[in-house]
Amino acid sequence: GERRKITILTSDIRGFTSTSERLPPEEVVTIINFYLSSMADVITSFHGTIDEFMGDGILVLFGAPTTRENDPERAVACALAMQLAMESVNQQIEAWGLAPLEMGIGINTGEIVVGNIGSEKRTKYGVVGKQVNLTYRIESYSTGGEILISETTLQEVGESLLRIGRRKLVQPKGVKQPINIYNITGIAGEYNLFLKEEEQIFLDLTEEISTQYTILEGKHVAENLFLGSLVKLSAKGALVKSASQETSSIPSVFTNIKLNLFPSTSGVLTEDIYAKVLDKPVESGYFYIQFTSKPPEVKTLLDAKYRCLSSFSTYR
Template sequence: MNHGHKFYLVEAERYRVLGQKAKAIDYYDRAIALAQENGYINEEALAQELAAKFYLAQGKTTIASAYMLKARYAYFLWGATAKVRDLEENYPQLLATTSAPARIRLRDSKATRSTSDSSSGEALDLATVMRASQAISGEIVLDKLLAKLMELAIENAGAQKGILILSQEGKLMIEATGEVQTNKVNVLQSLPLEQSEELPKAIVNYVARTQSDVVLSDACREGIFTAEPYISQNRSKSILCVPIINQGKLIGILYLENNLTTAAFTPQRIEVLQVLSSQAAISLENALLYRTLEQKVTERTAQLKQKNELIRQVFGRYLTDEVVSNLLETPEGLKLGGERREITILTSDLRGFTATSERLSPEEVVTILNIYLESMAEIITQYQGTIDEFMGDGILVLFGAPNAREDDAVRAVACAIAMQLAMKSVNEKMQERGLPTLEMGIGINTGEVVVGNIGSERRTKYGVVGSQVNLTFRIESYTTGGQILIAEPTFKEAQPLLKINQHKQVQPKGIDHPITIYDVGGIGGEYNLFLSPEEEILKPLPQKIPLQYTIVEDKQIGSTSFQGNLVQLSAKVALVSCEPITGNPRLKPLSNIKLNLLSQNSQVEVSEDIYAKVLEKPAQPGSFYISFTAQPPAVKAKLEKLYHSIEGVS
């Protein structure tokens, strides 16, 4: 024989006395489980009772009630009727889960296994209910609990039809229905009682109001409900309606009917259902609480999702999706500080936009920038770049931060080409609005920087710092309109796919050695993007146009002006000659200059400021080629008219 449950029960009591609550709980449950497994119903009852008293001493009445109910069931099955009465008298607060009439009505004869056939049959029903009660107590999901409860009630009561009504916020709602004929249970219908025609509403309301049972052996012939419309129309016979109560609170109502015979619901069956409803009350209360919590969690999750989406929409206008995701999903993403890593940096700038913007109203400048930046931002996002900053007409883009990818350098170059190609549609929109057209230069560099959150706890910016950022700006400053220049590290990472027009060595300011930069004409592979070079046809001017020019360095205009003449012209390029006068500097290729056209007969300026970049194209001594970067509208119109008037130019 297995007496392990006795050992566990003694250990539970020992740990209770020693104040080791967790171990006491564990051993009570072990004793109960082992006693059930080996059929020691009397010792199971004792273990359930002691566990109930333990929880009651801790002030946990809900748990104590569950154990005490099971203790009462077990004592009843064992035939200890005096003990059952003792529990009901001494612990009414734990056993008051049903109304007074719903208590187990014990008869004088003991329901032991050695009693008569009828007694053993009754005991068999109660044993079934014990198992059913345990099945119900183990279910926490409401729809599953309702289905199980409905099936067990119909089966144990011998009903044809069953309906389970729950009290929700003061309203009676039909939540489950079942019929033997269809062998089907429908749950979570949430149908208001008054809208149903499937049961006598007067009986249900009576039970809800009085919290007492209604048992009718022949409903259409006896009792106070014979005139009830449902009963008179259906000639109802056996009806049982039982309240489900937990600690004086109405949880629900169980309605059962059998129209095949009268007096179908015998006292024994009623007693079984009352026992079942005691556990059902606790289980339903727990399941309803669980559903409420689930609903709150679902609602809260939906609210958080909605707020996160709003945050994404709002901050997505200022930060990239990746940065916003890092902030929302990674707590560390908000910490100040940075990390050292290798990334590819792209910066773009509009040629001569500062001078252009000075001639426009603030509203026109904003319109130009919005059109331009909207188009560029869409392309940058498409190529998974992180827009670190809009700097007036300039853009700083990171590839490899916050998330690094193997092809960061390749995507950066492809993105740059796509941006240059998109300038055609941008300028079409400018022309539609009567605004000046734009030209953009792009510089790209790959190197080690520090990226992260920069600033203070009150105001933080996700950004990048390091000498490689400054170098990227220097590389971009060498570009002419429509050009893309990349540094050697970027070239090495993307080389197999690139089309390079030319390369050259330059020594940017602040760098102690020359670097090689590459003029990108396109990229192959999956991107297959190529720039179409515009052929510049230079034509000699019939008459030289005198001018003066000044060197511009770091956007600062020099104080010394030099004389020269415009001798050849194309749409974007010109040849300037200058007299070999002492003091005239030898202009370095890629230098920026400011020009002003002069009158033919005097040194008086006749034009607004023109900006240009000195080209590397070889020229005769005393001459140099320039590419216009910014021309006032009047000057541009004049030069275009002059260019098209030259013979041979259409």
């Protein structure tokens, strides 16, 4: 074993575990394997070491076992290429009649212990250390399509090379001081990879959709149930108005929430929807969300509503 400074990349499909419960097992494996194969091709072309597939999650090392000069830079470029490759992955997945996948990525640079880890009969090249856990935590703040990198990785790559979307101040567990994480949307120079800047357009719903929601904070589901309504809709998210006066009814940014809608037509509560609260300022009593997992019935309903709204709103 040795202690070495490397750049770690982790990715996973937002909401895939929930989605997987609704699909036949063959489809689950077909989707994951198609997705992992595409990502593995990208990662290999950037000389990343795939340390682990865990379900739909991937752990990639840049700088181990072989150190190269531009490891942090290649890790960020690889993440951008992975996000860009999701477009063709999703074309295939939609051709199969399934909902597109949304991947979140976290990247961090730091000292960890690397070595052949395992039992006598089964060892593999593995990693241990706080910086590995921190990378997973950074990834957990991402929404679908996002790449979040730590301050350390940013300094290693240099700001001048990167297009930075937004800075977020977070305090992950096990870290003494709050840290800045950066949403990266492009890299210049030899890699020259840029994500499409998709500004989400939130359109006013002509009729609000009633909802109930609970705030999922950390390990425990908080014992709270709030009423509210969706008042705007985008292709991926919504603006929620809380019906409660309590400040505790407004979840903090990055918090995950669970929602059920009461569509006026049916009067029946929908199945569970999961969403993450966006870091997007709004007047008090409201918050923006991005969906991370939607049951098919909800997807059909909201997609139809959004298409309908956007067809009327082109010139607004």
